Amino acid sequence: MASNGVDEQIKLVEGPAGYVLEDVPHLSDYILDLPTYPNPLQSNAAYSVVRQYFVDEDDTVQEKIVVHKDSPRGTHFRRAGPRQKVYFKPSDVRACIVTCGGLCPGLNTVIREIVCGLHFMYGVTEVIGVDCGFRGFYSKNTVALTPKTVSDIHKRGGTILGTSRGGHDTSKIVDNIQDREINQVYIIGGDGTQKGANAIYKEIRRRGLKVAVAGIPKTIDNDIPVIDKSFGFDTAVEEAQRAINAAHVEATSVENGIGIVKLMGRYSGFIAMYATLASRDVDCCLIPESPFYLEGKGGLYEFIAKRLRENGHMVIVIAEGAGQDLVAESIEQQDASGNKLLKDVGLWMSLKIKEYFAKHNVMDITLKYIDPTYMIRAIPANASDNVYSTLLAQSAVHGAMAGYTGFVSGLVNGRHTYIPFNRITERQNKVVITDRMWARMLSSTNQPSFMNPPKGTTEFTD
Numbered sequence: 503m504a505s506n507g508v509d510e511q512i513k514l515v516e517g518p519a520g521y522v523l524e525d526v527p528h529l530s531d532y533i534l535d536l537p538t539y540p541n542p543l544q545s546n547a548a549y550s551v552v553r554q555y556f557v558d559e560d561d562t563v564q565e566k567i568v569v570h571k572d573s574p575r576g577t578h579f580r581r582a583g584p585r586q587k588v589y590f591k592p593s594d595v596r597a598c599i600v601t602c603g604g605l606c607p608g609l610n611t612v613i614r615e616i617v618c619g620l621h622f623m624y625g626v627t628e629v630i631g632v633d634c635g636f637r638g639f640y641s642k643n644t645v646a647l648t649p650k651t652v653s654d655i656h657k658r659g660g661t662i663l664g665t666s667r668g669g670h671d672t673s674k675i676v677d678n679i680q681d682r683e684i685n686q687v688y689i690i691g692g693d694g695t696q697k698g699a700n701a702i703y704k705e706i707r708r709r710g711l712k713v714a715v716a717g718i719p720k721t722i723d724n725d726i727p728v729i730d731k732s733f734g735f736d737t738a739v740e741e742a743q744r745a746i747n748a749a750h751v752e753a754t755s756v757e758n759g760i761g762i763v764k765l766m767g768r769y770s771g772f773i774a775m776y777a778t779l780a781s782r783d784v785d786c787c788l789i790p791e792s793p794f795y796l797e798g799k800g801g802l803y804e805f806i807a808k809r810l811r812e813n814g815h816m817v818i819v820i821a822e823g824a825g826q827d828l829v830a831e832s833i834e835q836q837d838a839s840g841n842k843l844l845k846d847v848g849l850w851m852s853l854k855i856k857e858y859f860a861k862h863n864v865m866d867i868t869l870k871y872i873d874p875t876y877m878i879r880a881i882p883a884n885a886s887d888n889v890y891s892t893l894l895a896q897s898a899v900h901g902a903m904a905g906y907t908g909f910v911s912g913l914v915n916g917r918h919t920y921i922p923f924n925r926i927t928e929r930q931n932k933v934v935i936t937d938r939m940w941a942r943m944l945s946s947t948n949q950p951s952f953m954n955p956p957k958g959t960t961e962f963t964d
């Protein structure tokens with residue numbers, strides 16, 4: 503095994519033909535002579551009939567599956583799933599679960615399936631929930647979680663544990679983990695949360711504790727890299743259809759009707775792009791990754807006037823992070839986690855359009871602005887996200903029981919894997935506007951590319 507020796511977390515294993523495994527840490531990397539136990543699943547009636555239920559230690563999943571005949575084999579991740587041996591005696595396990603960051607459909611499903619997976623697959627009975635995010639470790643009481651208490655929570659939106667932004671104090675959190683004799687920590691949250699989880703893992707390792715830290719990436723914006731998509735994303739896109747439909751009905755019911763829908767997406771426009779593609783009623787989709795301008799040739803005002811003349815109505819979907827540089831602002835504000843607080847670009851754009859059409863006497867318009875922001879994330883997961891969340895949770899449980907730590911459970915090319923924290927926190931996933939998906943979206947709306955703002959007009963102001 504080759505380790506780069508720079509960061510104890512990065513474990514690289516190289517093989518023939520350019521094969522690289524970006525492996526995840528294991529408790530045995532820093533604690534010697536750990537005892538192992540046979541996996542209780544071997545005698546579980548549901549699983550023992552499955553041939554090859556246990557994952558081979560050497561199974562890995564390739565990151566890039568489109569290759570040429572001479573391509574190197576490239577990066578791989580460890581395949582998730584149950585191992586023959588586990589590193590925890592079930593009766594010794596004391597697990598905890600925490601949810602942090604914004605809400606996302608499926609959070610309760612993940613909580614439920616960690617509790618039920620630990621209980622029914624491994625016979626673990628001690629699972630506690632941390633109240634209200636990271637700060638709950640040191641400022642709140644915990645709640646006992648049993649299969650009974652979580653049995654129907656997947657039907658509810660939100661998180662039964664509560665969530666928060668800010669309040670991450672690594673040493674206080676790890677002190678608390680130590681004091682409560684917790685030895686498995688399941689951390690559900692987005693990019694910020696997983697950075698926090700990484701810090702917790704590193705501190706636990708520095709103290710030499712036998713505590714497995716497993717992350718389950720959560721982001722409604724789909725902005726976590728490497729993984730195929732995040733749980734809850736499908737549900738959010740589906741719910742966004744209701745707002746787009748409403749905007750379309752409003753716009754088509756009047757002369758020169760314009761419906762504007764603002765959707766979530768702080769830095770990444772995935773929800774807006776997929777919701778637009780799914781709907782086919784959208785005339786223009788604006789996302790943070792693709793700057794646009796209002797005035798002049800090729801600008802938004804010109805396009806709106808053209809569409810209204812052609813069709814008599816139009817629908818615009820705008821991601822909340824789009825066009826932020828257009829919205830005049832003096833003081834930049836942040837939330838408790840340090841995330842930039844955004845201006846309401848949907849409202850701003852609605853006012854600008856109304857003002858422009860009135861001032862220039864272009865035509866009489868009727869504009870309705872719909873902001874379903876929190877409605878698309880405060881709902882229970884749909885069927886597909888429920889199944890997906892279940893498998894992510896079960897993978898995390900299998901990984902922690904097998905002694906892996908410092909990892910997130912994630913889907914890569916349709917297979918469940920364990921990915922080291924650093925790989926998902928080092929950058930954000932964004933819509934690549936030179937990729938085919940954005941081109942498909944453009945061809946569905948036939949909107950301007952906004953690539954060539956006319957000279958003389960201020961590029962990003964009106």
Ligand SMILES: Nc1ncnc2c1ncn2[C@@H]1O[C@H](COP(=O)(O)OP(=O)(O)OP(=O)(O)O)[C@@H](O)[C@H]1O
Nearest residue numbers: 603604667668669670691692693694695697698839
């Ligand atoms: N770099 C960091 N190191 C340690 N903790 C962090 C870091 N960034 C954020 N956190 C903590 O993680 C938690 C959640 O962070 P944040 O509010 O940014 O949400 P998130 O996990 O990114 O989810 P989302 O943005 O999808 O809603 C907060 O408690 C915050 O203090």
Ligand SMILES: O=P(O)(O)OC[C@H]1O[C@](O)(CO)[C@@H](O)[C@@H]1O
Nearest residue numbers: 604605721722723766767768837
């Ligand atoms: O208002 P809150 O709860 O901070 O959450 C808003 C943010 O959360 C996100 O959904 C990410 O989870 C962003 O798209 C959005 O800007």
Ligand SMILES: [Mg+2]
Nearest residue numbers: 603692693694
């Ligand atoms: Mg975030």
